[in-house]
Amino acid sequence: MNTRAINFSAGPSTLPVSVLEEARDELVDYQGTGMSLIEMSHRGPHYSAVHAEATALARDIFAAPDEFEVIFLQGGATLQFSMVPMNLLDVGVRGGYVVSGSWAKKAIADARLYGDAYTAWDGAADGFVRMPRAEEIEIQPDTRYLHVTSNETIGGIQMFEWPDLGVPLVADMSSDYMSRPIPWDRFDLIYGGAQKNLGPSGVTIVFVRKSVLETTNRDLGAYLRYDIHAGGDSLYNTPPVFSIWMVGKVLRWVAERGGLAAMEAAARHKSGILYEAMSASGGFYRSPVDPGSRSLMNVVFRLPTEELEAEFIAASSAAGLVGLKGHRSVGGCRASLYNAMKVDGVESLAGLMAQFQADHT
């Protein structure tokens, strides 16, 4: 095996190398069939087994109760920004949105086109550096759901306490999916693109409460209806075979490593290394995020100047630590620490941070 880069990309992002190697070995000839899995009918026995296993593993690892359906879709979280209000926002009810950053802003903008959506809390005044406390969120009458973005990939803030305000939650968990257990009784629907903790891009996983499906809007094109996908076991139309196949492999990898509790402990440990490194730097590296909202997945940090940031990113890249540039909309640095990021990769980064500081002060 060649040397692996230490990949801090925010998504698409690092995957377990064992998953990639397994996929490589199976890609041309799947189980001696003389065909690739990606060449086979999605209703044939081989893909059906892969699809069923990925569905079952998702349910098991997330500990989703029987009251929830697991659905594989396409179009990313971006299509869910439309599908959630289309399906759930009937006349006479409204959707509350916690506007916590770039992704939440996109979610509410789309929701307004399909129903009565309102801002239940807005972090703009603070510059999106924290999640709200429950008591800051204003729920209006007839609220069908409160939409939250559990982790803002760009801002590097994460929601650690799920607001309990007497309304069901809908969550975009794209960038902290499968990094911590989910208190299912609080949710009606959870969605997220796979390309962070779950696999490659090209598939979105939706968990939706079965009772919700009884009242979703039916006057929608077939692809846009949750009830149709759920009723067809995510095989109403041709699924994104490769992406689901890979998600199944990643799910197995997570199961073998202790599941969600182990992923959460690892995320705390890995992000702790970097937040400690910042503390120890005496202000050379600083987090723009409020201490109580600092993400365990996307650790954003600034250096004294933009010039030093550019130099730091170049030095990291030369040392084989890649993907550390912050999102173009906010600048700075960002280290994404998804499940497949190893502890020693994070320690290498912390070491490089200390060395770079020593070299530049």
Next chain:
Amino acid sequence: MNTRAINFSAGPSTLPVSVLEEARDELVDYQGTGMSLIEMSHRGPHYSAVHAEATALARDIFAAPDEFEVIFLQGGATLQFSMVPMNLLDVGVRGGYVVSGSWAKKAIADARLYGDAYTAWDGAADGFVRMPRAEEIEIQPDTRYLHVTSNETIGGIQMFEWPDLGVPLVADMSSDYMSRPIPWDRFDLIYGGAQKNLGPSGVTIVFVRKSVLETTNRDLGAYLRYDIHAGGDSLYNTPPVFSIWMVGKVLRWVAERGGLAAMEAAARHKSGILYEAMSASGGFYRSPVDPGSRSLMNVVFRLPTEELEAEFIAASSAAGLVGLKGHRSVGGCRASLYNAMKVDGVESLAGLMAQFQADHT
């Protein structure tokens, strides 16, 4: 290399083995980066190059003029059944639909939810065994577009003459995409899932006339707007990286083999072998399709009894010829002859048909 199955699946379907082998060799470590392409940022240099090449090759091979945008989307043709009318059917105009089989029925059903869609021709009375002649299609006033399904994968019928009725065409070409040149001046929009001639599932390619984008509906969620995807070079949100990467490889494979004219000639030759074999069988194998509409991509045929059909499919499978079962909604047999199907594979099938007939009469 192991023995390859001869794969007649209707989609997902056979791919060039050289494409699969190249993908295998590149999957774990892309160009010495120590990362897989599917782990990299979709805005980084490596994926950007792959994305740009796939876009440029699609434009070149299809000979799409500058007046058209090429867009990569998710959700299959099924999502396009909604997106086309959502974007194009404004108040005061209507969409005509040629209802030629299973796929066209789904397209018009979704269109009716988003605008004034009407049946311009219906093949149901004949059992969907042919495409209409132009003079049979009834265009109503204020028709914005005439929607056609250029090839019905299930029924095995194909449209060889594009109706010239003074209205722009919109075509679902999923199952004969990239098998013949396209007279672009007749079209406003063409779409199709990749999982037949273009690559694995998980990506849809849309060609849309730029002038059309000036008047599409803007009151749609971001993912559902053609103008947003076109304006962002299909990178408005995270694209399905693996599928687009593979499509690029398949496009290169087609370019190296002479492009669309060569693919069309090969399709005529390969399907001709099977239609000849049917003729030569004296009625043992028969096509349910009108001679003028017989598909070059999906050759459907019946045997004297359903028992013989089941036996034939089992015998084929034992001989390494797979995917010959007709769609569950219509029964019978179906041989899909996409671009990656080799002539000798089709000759093997014709040989097996003759042998099976000899053994059973």
